[in-house]
Amino acid sequence: MSGLTARIERLFGVLIRLSTGERMLLSSAAVLVAVGVGMIVILGAGYAATCRSPALSVFGLEFCYNPIETYFVLLQGAFGDSFKLAVTLQWTTLLLFTGLSFAIPYKAGLFNIGAQGQFVLGSLATTIALLWAAEITPSGMLGRLVLVPVGLLAGGAIGGLYGLLPGYLKHRFEVNEVISTLLLNFIATAIAVVTVDRYFADPELQGTVSRSIPTEAVLSSQLFPSSANFSLLVFAFALLVLGGFYWLLTNSAIGYEIRTMGTQPKAARFGGVSERFTTLFSMTTAGVVAGVGGAVFIMMVLGRWQTGAPPVGFDGIAVSILAGNNPLALLPSGLLFGALQSGGQAIQFQLGIPSEIVGVLRGLIILLVATPELFRLFGTQLERRGLITVDGGRE
Amino acid sequence: MSVAVQLQGITKRFPGGVVANDDIDLEIEQGSVHVLLGENGAGKTTLMNVLYGLYEPTAGTVHINDEPVSFETPQDAITHGVGMIHQHFTLVDPMTMLENIALGWEPVRYGGLAVDTDAIETEIRDLSDRYGFDIAEHMHTPVEQLSVGAQQRVEVVKTLYRGADIFIFDEPTSVLTPQEADQLFDVFSELTAQGKTIIFISHKLDEVLAAADRITVLRDGRKIDTLDAEGATQDQLASKMVGRDVLLSADKQSVDRGEPLLSVADCSVDDDHGMRKVDGIDLTVHEGEIFGIAGVDGNGQTELVEAITGLRSQTAGTVSIRGTDVSERSRRERIEMGLSYIPGERQEQALVLDFSLTQNAVLGSQHHDQFRHGRGIDWAAVREHTDRIIETYDVRPPDPTANARSLSGGNQQKFVVGREFLRDPDLVIAAHPTRGVDVGSMEFIHEQLLALCEQGVAVLLVSASLDEVTSLSDRIGVMHDGSFVDVVKPESVTKDQLGLLMAGESLDREATARSQ
Numbered sequence: 001m002s003g004l005t006a007r008i009e010r011l012f013g014v015l016i017r018l019s020t021g022e023r024m025l026l027s028s029a030a031v032l033v034a035v036g037v038g039m040i041v042i043l044g045a046g047y048a049a050t051c052r053s054p055a056l057s058v059f060g061l062e063f064c065y066n067p068i069e070t071y072f073v074l075l076q077g078a079f080g081d082s083f084k085l086a087v088t089l090q091w092t093t094l095l096l097f098t099g100l101s102f103a104i105p106y107k108a109g110l111f112n113i114g115a116q117g118q119f120v121l122g123s124l125a126t127t128i129a130l131l132w133a134a135e136i137t138p139s140g141m142l143g144r145l146v147l148v149p150v151g152l153l154a155g156g157a158i159g160g161l162y163g164l165l166p167g168y169l170k171h172r173f174e175v176n177e178v179i180s181t182l183l184l185n186f187i188a189t190a191i192a193v194v195t196v197d198r199y200f201a202d203p204e205l206q207g208t209v210s211r212s213i214p215t216e217a218v219l220s221s222q223l224f225p226s227s228a229n230f231s232l233l234v235f236a237f238a239l240l241v242l243g244g245f246y247w248l249l250t251n252s253a254i255g256y257e258i259r260t261m262g263t264q265p266k267a268a269r270f271g272g273v274s275e276r277f278t279t280l281f282s283m284t285t286a287g288v289v290a291g292v293g294g295a296v297f298i299m300m301v302l303g304r305w306q307t308g309a310p311p312v313g314f315d316g317i318a319v320s321i322l323a324g325n326n327p328l329a330l331l332p333s334g335l336l337f338g339a340l341q342s343g344g345q346a347i348q349f350q351l352g353i354p355s356e357i358v359g360v361l362r363g364l365i366i367l368l369v370a371t372p373e374l375f376r377l378f379g380t381q382l383e384r385r386g387l388i389t390v391d392g393g394r395e
Numbered sequence: 396m397s398v399a400v401q402l403q404g405i406t407k408r409f410p411g412g413v414v415a416n417d418d419i420d421l422e423i424e425q426g427s428v429h430v431l432l433g434e435n436g437a438g439k440t441t442l443m444n445v446l447y448g449l450y451e452p453t454a455g456t457v458h459i460n461d462e463p464v465s466f467e468t469p470q471d472a473i474t475h476g477v478g479m480i481h482q483h484f485t486l487v488d489p490m491t492m493l494e495n496i497a498l499g500w501e502p503v504r505y506g507g508l509a510v511d512t513d514a515i516e517t518e519i520r521d522l523s524d525r526y527g528f529d530i531a532e533h534m535h536t537p538v539e540q541l542s543v544g545a546q547q548r549v550e551v552v553k554t555l556y557r558g559a560d561i562f563i564f565d566e567p568t569s570v571l572t573p574q575e576a577d578q579l580f581d582v583f584s585e586l587t588a589q590g591k592t593i594i595f596i597s598h599k600l601d602e603v604l605a606a607a608d609r610i611t612v613l614r615d616g617r618k619i620d621t622l623d624a625e626g627a628t629q630d631q632l633a634s635k636m637v638g639r640d641v642l643l644s645a646d647k648q649s650v651d652r653g654e655p656l657l658s659v660a661d662c663s664v665d666d667d668h669g670m671r672k673v674d675g676i677d678l679t680v681h682e683g684e685i686f687g688i689a690g691v692d693g694n695g696q697t698e699l700v701e702a703i704t705g706l707r708s709q710t711a712g713t714v715s716i717r718g719t720d721v722s723e724r725s726r727r728e729r730i731e732m733g734l735s736y737i738p739g740e741r742q743e744q745a746l747v748l749d750f751s752l753t754q755n756a757v758l759g760s761q762h763h764d765q766f767r768h769g770r771g772i773d774w775a776a777v778r779e780h781t782d783r784i785i786e787t788y789d790v791r792p793p794d795p796t797a798n799a800r801s802l803s804g805g806n807q808q809k810f811v812v813g814r815e816f817l818r819d820p821d822l823v824i825a826a827h828p829t830r831g832v833d834v835g836s837m838e839f840i841h842e843q844l845l846a847l848c849e850q851g852v853a854v855l856l857v858s859a860s861l862d863e864v865t866s867l868s869d870r871i872g873v874m875h876d877g878s879f880v881d882v883v884k885p886e887s888v889t890k891d892q893l894g895l896l897m898a899g900e901s902l903d904r905e906a907t908a909r910s911q
Contacts, residue, residue, distance in 0.1 A: 006468055251771035253761040260758065263747050269706060270736070270744040271758040272727030380749075 012379035015372055023324070023372070024332075030368040031336075037368075038361045039067035045357050055351075065353055074361070077346020078339035084346070086221070086228030089235055090301060091312075092338030096238045096330055097293025098316025100245060101163075101286040103325040105177075107249055108282040109262035114166060114181025115290040116313025117188030122159035122291025124192040126298045127210050127305040129154030131200060134214035147217035152295045159291015160284045162188065167283025171276050177283070185313070196305050210305040219300040229301045238296075239331070241289065246327040258282055290316075321377065322370045340365060398461065399425040399561055399592040400446065400477075405455035407441050415441035416452070417616040423561075423609075425460075428583050428593045430603045430624070433613035434636055434833035435805035436791050439596045442613070443563045446594075447479045448472040459561070478559030480550045482566045482804065488539035492530065493519065495538055496553045522555050526585045544575035551582060561592045568602055569804065569831045574691065580606045598636070598805075598833045600629040612636055637835045647845060647867060653682030655718075656853035657703065657822055662712035663877075664698040672698040674877035675712070678855075680822070685844070685854040687868030687885070689861060690897055695877040696857045697739065700826055703855070704736045705729040716822060730759050733821030737812055737828050739857070741804075745811040748800035752790070755799050756781040756814055780817070788813035789836065804831040812840050816847060823847060826857040841867060861890055875899040 018026065046055065046063035054062035055069065078088045101115040133150050137143045166184060169175035193208050200210040219231040249255035260268040261278040269275065290313060297312075298305060319337050323329035344358045400423040407416040415438045423429045431439040444450045446457060448466030457464055459475050466472045469479070486495050493515055502511040516534060523531045530548050538546055547567060554562060568576040583593055583606055597603050603610060607624040612635045619635050634640050657680040664673035672695040680686040688696055701707035703714050705726035713722045716732050724732075738744040746755050757766055757777045766773050766780070781795040788809040790802070799807060808831050815823065828844065829837040844867060848854055858864050864871055865885040872879045873896040880896045888896075 247771070251774070253767075253772055256754075256757065256761045256772060260747055260750070263749050264743075266740075266743045267745065267747045267758065269726065270738060271761065272705075272725070272730045273761075274725065274727070 012375065012382065015376045016379050018372075018376070026372055027369050030372070031365055034365040034368040035071055038364050039071070041360055041364070042067040042070050042353070042357065045353075051352075065351060065357075070347055070351060070353065070361075073347050073350050074340075074343035076343075077350070078343035080346075082223075083225045083228050084342055086224035086230035087342040088335070088338045089224075090228065090230040090338075091341045092331075092334045093230070093235050093238050094293055094297055094301075094310075094312045095316055095319045095334040095337050096242060097289050097296065098313050099319035099323065099330045099334055100242065100316075100327060101290035101293070101313075102317045102320035103323070103327055103330065104245060104249075104258075104289070105282045105286045106320065106325045107255075107262045108258045108278050109265065110167075110170070110279065110282060111178045112163070112166075112181050112283065112286045113178055113317065114163065114184050114313075115286070115293075115316050116309075116311065117181070117185035118159040118162045118287040118290035119294040119297070119313045120185075120188045120192050120309050121162050122155035122287075122294030123298045123309065124195060124294075124305055125158035125291070126151045126155040126295040127213060128195070128200065130213040130217045130299075131211060134217070137214075137216075139214075139216060143214070143216035147214060148219070148299070151213070151217050151299050152292055155291040155293075155295025155298070156288040157291070159294060160288035163287020163290070164280060164284040167280045170283070171279045189309075192305065193307055196307075200305070202304070208307040212304045213298060217299055218303060219296065231300050234296055234300055241292075242327045242330055245289075249327065254278075254281065318366060318370065322366070322373055324373055324376070336365070336369070397425050398422050399459070400594070401458040401461070402442070402446065403456045403458070405442060405445055405457070406453045407438075407445055407450055408453040414616050416445065419455070419613070419616075419618045421611060421618065421621070423592060423594060425592050426587050426590050427608040428587060428595060428606055430607040430610045431594065431596045431613060432598065432600075432603055432610055432632060432636060434598055434835060435803045437613040437636075438616040439613055440565055440803075441616075443479065443565065443594065443596060446472070447477060447563060473557050473559065476558060476560035477563070478554035478557060478561070479563040479565065480547070480554060480567060482569060484546055484550055486538045486546060486549060489537050491535045492538055492541070492549050493534050495549060496556050498553075500557055518556060519552060522552055526555070526582070526589065528552060528582070542575075544571055544578060547571070547575075547579065548582065551586075560590075561594065562586065563594045563596070565596045566598070566804075566831070567595070568597070568599065576602060600632050600834065603632065604629065614638055633834050636833070649869075650683040650849050652684040652869070653851055655679045655681050656716065657855065658713075658715040658718075659699075659703065660713050660715070662699070662702060662709050662714065664695070664702045664707060664709045666698055671710075672877055673702065673709075676874075676878060678872060678879070678882075680853040680855050682851040682853050683848055684870070685848055685856055685868045687864040687871040688855065688857045688874055689864045689871050689893055690874035692859060694874050696826070696874055699874075700736075700738075700824055700855070700857060704734065704738075704824055727762070731762075733819070735815040735818050735820035735823045737815050737823070737825040739826040739830070741807055741811050741830075745815075746799040746807055749798060751796050751798055752785065752802075752810060753778050753781045753795045755810070756784060756795075758814070760818065784810060784813035784817055787817070788839070805833055805836065808832050809836050809840070812843075816843055820847070820852055823852055823854045824857075825854060827859060828856070829858075829860070829863060861893055865890070865893070873897055 042065050043063055046065035047061065049064040051064040054064055055066040056063040077084055079085050098115040098119060101118065102112055105112040130147060130151050133147055137146045162184065166177045166180040169180050170177045196210045197208050202209050202211045219234050220226060221228060221230055222232045224230050224232065249259060257268065257273040258278050260271060261273055261275060265275065315337055319330060319333045323333035340362045344362050347353050348355050348358050402419060402421040405416050405419045408414050419442060431442065433439045441450065445452045448469050448471050459477065464475055487498065493512065496519055497515045502514045503509065504511040519534065520531050528548050530545060530552065533541055533545065538549055541549065567579055571579060586593060595606060604624055604627060609621060610624055610627060610632065611621040612619040612632065614636060659676055659678045662673060662676045663671060666672045676699060678686065690696055698707060702709040705724065709722065713720050715721060716734065721729055721732065742748060747758065757772060760766055761772060766777050778795060784790065785793045785795060790806050790810045790813065802810065812828055829840050832840065844854060856864065856867060868885050870882055871885055872882045873893065875897060876899060880899060880901060
């Protein structure tokens, strides 16, 4: 019993004290292990499935799916040609915004589970703003110069307000932000569906689909095929935002205050940090970032608002946790999720592997890569509360 | 008397070459109180962690009751009757006293389906009767609702419950009021009377002399001497600890006091539960003056200090700095007006434990121009400032990248004091500034406090140590139940008189009582 506890403490200790380089190595190793386990899953599923021509037969056993081919197709589907790479990066871009939307409040000790709602309302605001603004702006280059900022600002502003709301409730009435942000997601979707249905529906289409935004507001592709709906400029903008927030958190006084509040609220108050400011600021900023993500989704990907937004807000939480909530680490983390998204689709369509199995393969990679990070978070919390001592230390 | 613990040639070398214990021999008699005395970092705790099975010694042997032992975990130590009570308690706050005591050692019934709480309760009553602890009434109280002293007794009962014969106390009084410390020493007597052995880690000379039978002095990881407490003096012990002669009481020069700097008028403050803790306090501290507040902990000192520093709002009255009413000003604005604050709760308030010393050095000054570079914080300047704090206040290890958590309590305190004093303050509010620091550092902190005073800084000093208050202060306000019983000059009262004032009695009544 005691040996086990000691071993667990030691494990937490090792994980908590890992350097960045060691963590990256560990993550890479985890991907390899996940691929190994995934291959066994594919073999098993392929053995159980029935198909006309087996993809692999060994010692008289017939398998419907070839594990090596599967992962090859996954890689190809994610990075194989410029179109596929564009789809990967398109997902990555959206996840960078929503991931950041989780990471910033996390640094202030707040859990923003509401990126999805902020994303949805942001995308709705962008759509509405563009549909309205299109009527009074000229077409052509001038229109583009007006409409692109209008779209982004509208998404950011509404997303920001939708983040400010749970921040204010938390500060003023001590409403737990996990619950409020989670519930606000449903409200956001409901508001969006009703609004689009009633006022902005495209009369020629069935279902809850808005009219198309003006072409001047579309963030069109550069270097990549236009059908991929991926703009390198937007990607660069997202990277700039990441870098900006990294700088803000590590080097600015506000960032210092946010981190202090998130790490030890009592010490923050001692140091003259305003709890009100850090709470409202970080939640609003989170909403702005997610809302801009929603704007990008409309202006770069869809071109109109429609129901069934992808769960990028929720995936953003996983992306951020995997990145240890470090803005810079969001890039590799977001790339992994983006690649799994596009590569997963390729496996499904090219090899006919059921989407459930594809989900398992994606889940394995995320699970194995994220587990050490999750334990690190968990271990840090335990250590902070004094429930474990992970470092012998000196007197 | 037989020997309960024998350590022979214990050496503990940490990876990186730090030798915390260097060939230490130690014999501890059964039924005695043996003190390990030494400055922060002398190797006391490391030595006890070796005995308790937390560390494996690099060399040397441990004998318990003449039997050679080698503990791999604290569990092994406990089965051999060795229990340790840490400086920071290992209690689960929301759980009741009974649950805490039995945790991990629960007797079960119904074939292991349920915990036999009746058996635990009987056992605890039995133990507390035998040793005269008055804690049985709190059996079902969550420990977070108990006072610190009571929590410590819960730790003692927990250790007894696990069958310990040898008790290691790591700086047990650092969290206690003087009264609670006295109660703890009574507990020591009860325990030794029943044949238990006590090892007691400390760096406080007065309590060592009060509680110990024998004293072993450690310095820089080596054993300097073992001597009987009887006949030992504070000066003698201090010079063995530090390795040179130490000035135990501060040498105060009188400073001409200047303009009033801090004025508190008719100030009342409530605590978190809405209880009135400070009731109509008036006080003024002038430039170059040290105003001491003496009183038993919990008589409103914390709330008063928090109202002055801007961490708590007062329900009535005003706080003014240099004549400006700052009652409605934020904590940040007050810091910017030149207020430095050394809080009593250094680990919770004054330091972000998971931040490096460098990051901690800027806490409170994060908006100050001195540390601004463009739109961000000038980390290079902060780093230089950190080095200055570390060097001036002898913070060990002298590593600005070390996490605050990894420092010992005394070094954390030195760092906090250094940061607050080097901020170039006009007004210093110091609550227990030398709590937990060793004799050498205490001397230095006192010198610095007096030096600030000579530069015209106003100081409000709250301390549980009467020696500290009387030797440093120009005037002493004695606080009882939220108000000043009296404001006296330190040279005009004796310690006994101060003690009476702290209990809420007035001096003339005592004088008349004596004359009768």
